[in-house]
Amino acid sequence: MGLGTVAEGDKRWWWNRNVIMVLWMMLSVGFCIGLHCHMRTESLRKAGETLTSMCEERARMLQEQFAVSVNHVHALAILVSTFHYQKNPPALDQVTFANYAARTSFERPLLNGVAYAQRVVHAERELFENQQGWMIKTMNREPSPVQDEYAPVIYSQETVSYIEALDMMSGEEDRENILRARATGKAVLTRPFRLLESNHLGVVLTFPVYLSGLPDDATAEERVKATAGYLGGAFDVESLVENLLHQLAGNQEIVVNVYDVTNASEPLTMYGVHLPDGHMSLSHVSMLDFGDPFRKHQMKCRYRKKPPVSLSSITTPSGIFVICMLVGYIGYAAWSHYDNVKEDFRKMEELKKQAEAADVAKSQFLATVSHEIRTPMNGVLGMLDMLLDTDLNLTQMDYAQTAQVCGRALISLINEVLDRAKIEAGKLEIESVPFDLRSILDDVISLFSAKSREKGIELAVYVSDRVPTILTGDPGRFRQIITNLVGNSVKFTERGHVFVQVHLAEHVKMVIDAKTGLNGHANEVNITSATTVFSTLSGLEVANSRNTCESFKMLLSHGASLSCTFGSGSVPESIADKVTLMVSVEDTGIGIPVHAQDRVFAPFMQADSSTSRNYGGTGIGLSISKCLVELMGGKMNFTSRPHVGSTFTFTAVLQKCGKSSGVDTKRSLSEVLPTCFRGMRAILVDRQPVRAAVTKYHLRRLGIITEDVRTINEALHTLSGQNGYLNSSQPGKQPSIFLIEKDSWDPKIDFHIRNQLLQRKEAGHIEDVPKVVLFLTTESDKTRAGSHADSIIVKPLRASTIATCFQQMLGMGKCQNKDIVNNSASLRGLLDGKNILVVDDNKVNLRVAAAALKKYGAKVECVESGKSALSLLQPPHKFDACFMDVQMPEMDGFEATRQIRIMESTAYKEASPDDGSVMAIRHLPILAMTADVIQATYEECVKCGMDGYVSKPFEEAQLYQAVAKFVVSQQIPGSS
């Protein structure tokens, strides 16, 4: 079962749990009842068995006793037959018989008494009566009526002497008995009846006495004939059984009934009271055989009381029930506990989710609110802008400007908060586009140039040569980080320098390793001696001793040497796609107090509250920068020493740009530096080697080879060739620029230099007087420096600034690289006399393009829309090529080209038979003119039938390439 069951499922489970509990209860109740019943029946069965055995025992005893009595009567019968009939005269008389019977009565405990009745036929009645001296009487003691046969009792035991002379045949039971007994020759019994005198229930046993010995297989008739008389005895069954039962154990518990069941439907009670059937829950019937085959008897025994329910049959199930209930309860409790825990867990999950959602919501809220605040703020700022454009008096202007500055500060804060929130909400994505790191750094530097000039801080950038020109990454974010760090540094620095360096991380690591191995002491010296002029950019001490002169120099030298080793040996970075850059921003500002250093990257934390009072700002920038760096797969950390400065270092993992994107990307991304200085030489006078290295870096980008020296005199020596290692190595090439740092400059030596230079020229050491360029850090120095320098460059340095300055100074305004001169010559060759149509909706562009093409001798015609171009290009036409702007209203360049191509093909079909116009309807080369050169544009150009593209504004090299392609391809069919 999953944890995430919905409420409905929960309810079902809750319901089920109770049901299961109830079922369990019912089950256990049922089981207990079943067990109870089983035990009851078991005990009943046992009771039944006991009853059976007791009953059988009684029946057997009764039967035995009865048999013994019957045997005795049989013996008596034999006695009578022997002594009464076989003796003559009979040896037996009433007295003897009574005597004998009385003395042997112990043998017949069941019989009340015995009597002998003689068979008398009617014919002999009289004789018999006479012999005996009494009349034959009936049972009712009346003289017997005439019968066929009589059976008067002649001998009787004393106990039954009252039946003497009674005719046995007159009693119904007796008569029947007599008849049956003489026919069978066996003892027969009457059905139970009330005996005379005692009035007890009893049966009469009758035994026939035959005259002579009969064979065993004699027939009934023979037996009847031979019958002499009958011996009878009355069984007092009631007292008999009573006596018997008294002798046996367990007499009290059971009730015994004896029945005569000769007539099965109507049993006759011989003994015992007949109790209602309902009471007879448990009974046993035993058959009795009293020797009379005609009569059937049975003994029925049952318990006097209902057998008591045994205690164990109650206690055992109850015990089991209790145990079951306990088990059930435990199960139930465990289950509900489990459910509770589960529910709690679910709740906690939910709360956790809520908490997380709340966190995201917080960030989103922040983002939204920031966004929403920006709307009115932009309005406020826009309006302020407009207000400032109106005529205001000075006070109003001041107020409005103040408001604008405050508003801008607020907007930038909100933007930062928004950035931060975006980062936290995970919404910020790092782009991956090609960009030129160097021009970004140049831009950032320019951004702070005003401030740094104002403060007189040296602001410099150095990018290692080993860093590729084009990298793939997120230029915007990269710029943001650098801007933030440089902004901080500039803000907190009052004197000295801010220095941005970019190296390859592997390279830096290598150098640091090497350096700590070589000269670990160098740093200590620098730090301990307070008076030392430090070998840094501005000569001031910096926080991170890693950036001292030694390591920087080593970086430079390693850069050179490593590039050699990499060339031959392992080439880790050129193969790998990724480049890890190490960027450091070093300043000589107020530093970060030690106690505040561990929370520098926490948002809204400044070193202390007074910082924000003195310098403004929110302190969110660093935390954002750190996040951004981490998003770029790098790390940011810093070293800072109060009152010395801070150095922030971060790494960033960027992708190398694929080779395929080639020159065009490079050209579109980076600021184009003029190439006309390539191969020029310059001498740089700078006391600070680090600063010199930075200057050289910028000059190198322009292709200027620079020699750096420490002092002006040294420079002069170099110039004149006395020092001469430069001249000797490359004679003929003279340094044409003389660059001097401001701290080597002095109005006094100004003249000195000029004089020296002039002297040297006259002396023939040098051909030209080199131009003198002075580097300054503040605008105000300009006046101080005087006008003897040929040109003045105010720092921060930027390759393009230097280039412009040099061009101006050297009068190279129109100079171009040789290649391009060649190009323009060949372009002229290609385009001379050609008819070219230029299509562009922008008049200015049109004019420029036309002028450029005219310069190469082409005859240019201009139109301002795709439609007019179409009308002009109806074949046959005179144009050799068409330059088409891509973005135009109504009909854009692509569409126009498509139409032109359609026109060409239809015209070709029509004109194919006559050869005269074939040349006129040839494929017209169409080149797209576009400002944004991206791959997709190029593909679309090709797709719609263009032959190539040139960027706006025209560049000769590219123009040449593009034009050369089609002119050549076109000349082949022309020449053939």
Next chain:
Amino acid sequence: MSLMALREQLNGLVNSMFLEGLLDDQFEQLQMLQDESSPGFIAELITLFCGDSERILAELTKLLDQAVVDYQKVDAFVHQLKGSSSSVGAQHVKLACVQFRQFCEEHNKEGLKGIYFFRCLRALNVVKHEYYLLRGKFDTMLQLEQRIQAYESKQQI
């Protein structure tokens, strides 16, 4: 004032414009294009540029004044201005246009009207500001050139 002085002044002006970043290489190229065959090329171009720019700026101002701003039109106009400014090498104006277009793009992307309207308004102001700054310099430049040409023609006579 001598011809040389005028030339010097013109050169100084152009150089200062280069230094300030108002102009870029493209202007140099244009200067190269101006030769004996087309002496008034730069002046013509500048006049053309100024006329075009002022028209576009007026259009833009009108567009942004409307209740419902058609940002696509705005973008198209800014694109034109960007094209012509890059053709004459007016770097600052071009950069301002790039910025302006970014706002327009962002507007199209994010669709939050309020914020970007004011941004665009500001961007337009920046463009105008840059343009009028340049225009002032161009005016001076044109005057100087006229004077030089006048001088030259006088000398020739």
